[in-house]
Amino acid sequence: MSANQENLPPTTSFKVKILGKAAKPHTKPTSTKQKQPKAPPKPPKQTKWSAENSAELIRVLTEQQAAGNQADNAWKGCVWTAAELALRGSELVSGGAKKDAKKCNGHWDKVHIHLF
Numbered sequence: 001m002s003a004n005q006e007n008l009p010p011t012t013s014f015k016v017k018i019l020g021k022a023a024k025p026h027t028k029p030t031s032t033k034q035k036q037p038k039a040p041p042k043p044p045k046q047t048k049w050s051a052e053n054s055a056e057l058i059r060v061l062t063e064q065q066a067a068g069n070q071a072d073n074a075w076k077g078c079v080w081t082a083a084e085l086a087l088r089g090s091e092l093v094s095g096g097a098k099k100d101a102k103k104c105n106g107h108w109d110k111v112h113i114h115l116f
Helices: 051-066 077-086 101-115
Strands: none
Touching: 051 077, 051 101, 077 101
8 A cells, every 4th residue: 555545534435415406405495375265165066856855846846737837748937947946945955956947857857757
């Protein structure tokens, strides 16, 4: 060994991590913004019909038939509006979307085949 090598301490290897522009620090910066409240949940798209809802629809249709609001094999438009009004708020109990006139008509199309 030479005289210069005797005076040097033993060498150790180590890795150096160089932070570039793309590197992110390990800690998150504290945010001064307040958290935004979550958006309200989206209303459901499908109606949910309970047995009580179907019974109420049939009751309204029976009343409307007695009032003469059925022509030949079709119901008049005012019948579905009356059904919608009678079922207003029922979605709070049974869940699902509001039962509007169109959905009342569609449900009747499915239910009446089991009645007759």
